[in-house]
Amino acid sequence: MGMISRVRGRIRSDSFSKIHTIKSEDKLANIVWLLSLVLLLPYWAPRGLLVALGGAWLMAAYTCLVVPVLISANYKYPARWYPAVVKLAQEVAKKLRAPVTRVLGVMKAAYAPVERAEKLFLQMNNLSTMIGQLLMFTACDRLLVSQGRLTCLYSLMFYNVVTYSVSYVREICTKEDWSPYVNVTRHSRVKHLAMSATKIVLEWTKAVTFIVTITFVLLALGLEQGLEHYKPTALYTAITGTYYLLTERTFLELWPIGLSALKLERLEGMELLYFGAWARAITTALAIPLVPALAWYERWRLAALLFYVCVFIHGRHRLGEALAKLQEARGSLAKFRRATPEELATLEDVCAVCLGTMKSARVTPCAHFFHADCLRKCLANSDRCPICVRPYVFC
Template sequence: MGMISRVRGRIRSDSFSKIQTIKSEDKIANIVWLLSLVLLLPYWAPRGLLVALGGAWLMAAYTCLVVPVLISANYRYPARWYPAVAKLAQVVKSAYAPLDRCERLFLQMNNLSTMLCQLAVFTACDRLLVAQGKLTSLYSLMFYNVLTYSVSYVRDLCTKEDWSPYVNLTRNSRVKHLAMSATKIVLEWTKAVTFIVTITFVLLTLGLEQGLDQFKPTALYITLTGTYYLLSERTFLEIWPMALSALKLERLEGMEVLYCHAWARGVTTVLAVPLVPALAWCGRWRLAVLVMYLCVFVHGRHRLGEALMKVKEARGSVARFRRATAEELATLEDICAVCLGSMKSARVTPCAHLFHADCLRRCLATSDRCPLCVRPYVFY
């Protein structure tokens, strides 16, 4: 009986100590959560308390010091209601799924979604940077669209290979199709006349300054809107990779298109972010919400996220192949067996063959074997 009493006492004492430990951990977690709220109050202070006291540097220093400590403390002592919040987040995510599908469908209409984002950003800059600007955003968007049309026409002329005004019945035939040839000639002349008239009209408008009473942009306005337009319009998104490819940067390894899209999406998202608090500061809440949702949340979550994912996948596909050293390239003096081009940088396969990273990546998309010796890749 005495032994049984002692065992019961030990069990009771252990249970009590566990209960006390649980309660003490709950207290610590609650204290950490309350302290986190207190330390995050400066971010919610009216008119930006930290920025008003010490400027943006104080805000940046405060963020770098406080936020990591808060995250680690809440991770070490999580409150009991954190799992409930996680479950609630899953419920919200499932409820948000229909809206997510609508966002993806909206982004599939690329021209419409891009134009609405541009119009939202231009209107925000109009309200913030132009005094009494009523139609500045519309004038700017129209001017940039005219510029885009002109650039697109010049690009088509530069890349055009078939200058013949006639259309043959078949590819190898010399017999001319009369109706199609006449249509082609009319279309080409129409494009040329439209281009000349457009350029003349723009030059006359800018030179005579007629009808521009409502168009009084500032230098900052033109810089922001012009940068956003050049990095979001599809015509220029097709031109920037060509310009970057002309630089022949070997470190990009033939991924100029992917990098340009990721950089363009990132810069446009960053340009739209400061417009939201600035609009809220000025009391333009509805426009601030629109810019936040369209240009920051939807654009950053889908377009920027997809661009970064493509870059990550492209880099990850060749990451297991090591880079060729300068001695290997100088010794072999080889050419890429895929594109037959000289190699200033290359990736080495386990079977000791060298290829351009971009060529190797395209081969990996269809096969996991070496394109030269047809052996499977085995890494040790």
């Protein structure tokens, strides 16, 4: 009997200890929850208590120190009603899924004509680019320039002059036919009088326009006549210049050429695709912080236009298209492994597609080496090896 009573006492003591542990955990969870409410009160104070006391830096430091601690404490000691709330939220979301789907379908059908108009607007590349530049320059003018209200127009004019000069110099440098005459046919030596005269007049007009434009800009900058409203700041010039260089077609064609001259092996010859995604991501990122800044100064219409054109339309369509092309190119090459430096050193061969030296290459299952971009172009036409014409079989 004594042994039985001792066993019963131990069982009762263990059960009571477990109940006591559970109650203490609940008490600790409730204490953590109440402390979380108290520590989050400064965010709900009128006009921001921490901002009033120490500025935005104090608010940022408080957020970085306190919020992670609160999240980890509530995760480690969750209150009993947390799972019930999560379950209730899941049930409500499940019940609302069908109505929300129907509402989204109606909204998508109603938005379809607007989406077609947006795509038509982007197809007019010069117009859409110019409108985006005007909105971006005007926003920077309103936010970063104190007195110069015409700074955006002057800046756009100067940038366009630089673009025209660069395109003309590029045309001269890449020009192969310096003859002022036009032959009747390709293999004939007979000169076409009317076409030759038109070509001469056109070339001289371009040269005179270039000289006059450069002279006018130099005189305007040197004499500073009519530039009393042109007062750009360094930040204004940096933002607008970067945006213009990454949106104007002339520079969009030149940057990949300069990037390919660096011969970065990581890009694998796909500089055009990578730079297209980078340029559109940077221009969208430059426009995003200007929207709340304009809203803060109550310039609602300009903020709405900037968000819709430079962030929503350009980010959704142009950035999305560039990322999709890059992802598709990388996805098509994902199955082909990269060649190791030892393999390329022992190979000492050229790419069979472009006949260029291979500092980086992809290896096919049939053990043939190609540049990544060359292999990607071949995959767009056929799923067979360009050398042995065998279908690719991956183990």
